[in-house]
Amino acid sequence: MxxxxxxxxxxxxxxxxxxxxxxxxxxxxxxxxxxxxxxxxxxxxxxxxxxxxxxxxxxxxxxxxxxxxxxxxxxxxxxxxxxxxxxxxxxxxxxxxxxxxxxxxxxxxxxxxxxxxxxxxxxxxxxxxxxxxxxxxxxxxxxxxxxxxxxxxxxxxxxxxxxxxxxxxxxxxxxxxxxxxxxxxxxxxxEMSLQVARLEAYILNNLKITPSGFGYIVIRKDTLEDFHLDAGELDHVVPLIGRITKVHNWIVVSEEDTNRFRVNLRSKTVSINGVAEKFGGGGHPLASGAYVGSMEQVKALIKDMDALNKEKENSH
CATH class of the missing domain: 3.90.1640.10 (inorganic pyrophosphatase (n-terminal core))
Incomplete structure (x- = not known):
């Protein structure tokens, strides 16, 4: 080849x-x-x-x-x-x-x-x-x-x-x-800009962690605009949630436009690319991405990501 x-x-x-x-x-x-x-x-x-x-x-x-x-x-x-x-x-x-x-x-x-x-x-x-x-x-x-x-x-x-x-x-x-x-x-x-540092603080103050160890944050368009991020800077915050001990997998959802949500999916051990593919995205087993078109789809994706940890627990 x-x-x-x-x-x-x-x-x-x-x-x-x-x-x-x-x-x-x-x-x-x-x-x-x-x-x-x-x-x-x-x-x-x-x-x-x-x-x-x-x-x-x-x-x-x-x-x-x-x-x-x-x-x-x-x-x-x-x-x-x-x-x-x-x-x-x-x-x-x-x-x-x-x-x-x-x-x-x-x-x-x-x-x-x-x-x-x-x-x-x-x-x-x-x-x-x-x-x-x-x-x-x-x-x-x-x-x-x-x-x-x-x-x-x-x-x-x-x-x-x-x-x-x-x-x-x-x-x-x-x-x-x-x-x-x-x-x-x-x-x-x-390194990060001051606006990225402020966004990280916002995420840590507002993220949700389920009992199974799934962490997630949904950042709506008006909130995102308040941080005045440069193009590409949002990607800097994606690994942050995974540094928390009790988190096994996580997502960062950002509303780029009305009914257009970018979802970054990450995991420490359990494969998450199947969830990304289900919602029209894809990527690696432990790092994937997708775009979804409504909050209903975001909620469905959150439910599927949370279920992955429960399935892993039940398999042991």
Whole structure:
């Protein structure tokens, strides 16, 4: 599979790298890291990264604006993107000559002409490192290592999550060996704005925890607007509830617009991606997301998440 990807990379003059909507450090880190690797190996090629630019992640890399015609006869590579609706693109990618999907989420939508999907990787950035490490023309520079390390520690929450493996730590060590400032990256991942800190205080004061150990918070649109968050900042608060000892799984529900609720689902042990899929979303067993269209659906999702813990208790 990796050899086939290299053949396509060598074949096309223009390569456009995309990632998912509402990007996280792994999405941007994989995207910018791969772009840097390819630019170093093939300076004669046109290598682009594009998508909505989030200032909160500019420290990893900035996006480019490219014309629609750039996709014609191009190779498009999507990274860290599980399904077609999540691709951060207006549909121009459909004009491309070929589409490659590189991802570590469950492969519910193999939308690429070529799909390299492996759930055993902690992050897509880890996959991009593997790609470069196994193919002779591709090399990891200090610049690309900075992006990839940001992705690895972003998706593992600085090696906290269960997806962290021996391979993850070995790859992180190899990236660190390039001389990147790993402390600087960790500080970027950890820091928050004053408005995010205030939102965390609000969540801790208003969250609900059921007897089964399910924690949840529903933040309505008018309340969310009071915090004046920048785009992407809401994602910083999602891990917070899981730091509470008695919480086993949790959700953060944010009303983005009337009858449009974004739901971030997380768990310490019990698989929650089945619930996300039931409500039109998806993701990893312990980290998933979905959008729902009413408070009735939000209440139904809350009921299902609470039931997961009860089912686990009854199985013991």
């Amino acid at each position: 990796i050899d086939e990807i290299l053949k396509d990379i060598e074949k096309y003059k223009t390569i456009i790298i995309l990632r998912h909507q509402n990007p996280d450090p792994d999405a941007v880190g994989s995207q910018t890291g791969l772009a840097t690797i390819l630019r170093d190996a093939y300076p004669q090629k046109n290598i682009y990264i594009t998508g909505i630019d989030l200032p909160v992640l500019d420290w990893i890399g900035k996006m480019q604006t490219i014309p629609s015609q750039a996709y014609q006869d191009a190779l498009v590579i999507t990274v860290d993107t599980a399904n077609v609706p999540r691709i951060d693109n207006n549909g121009d990618y459909k004009k491309a000559a070929k589409l490659i999907k590189i991802d570590h989420h469950p492969n519910v939508d193999p939308f690429g002409d070529l799909n390299w999907v492996d759930e055993d990787y902690s992050s897509c950035a880890e996959m991009i490192y593997t790609l470069a490490d196994k193919l002779a023309p591709l090399k990891i520079s200090k610049q690309s290592a900075y992006s990839l390390y940001s992705g690895v520690i972003g998706d593992t929450n600085r090696f906290l999550y269960a997806e962290t493996t021996y391979r993850t730590l070995m790859i992180a060590a190899q990236l660190a060996k390039t001389g990147i400032d790993i402390s600087d990256i960790s500080l970027h991942e950890d």
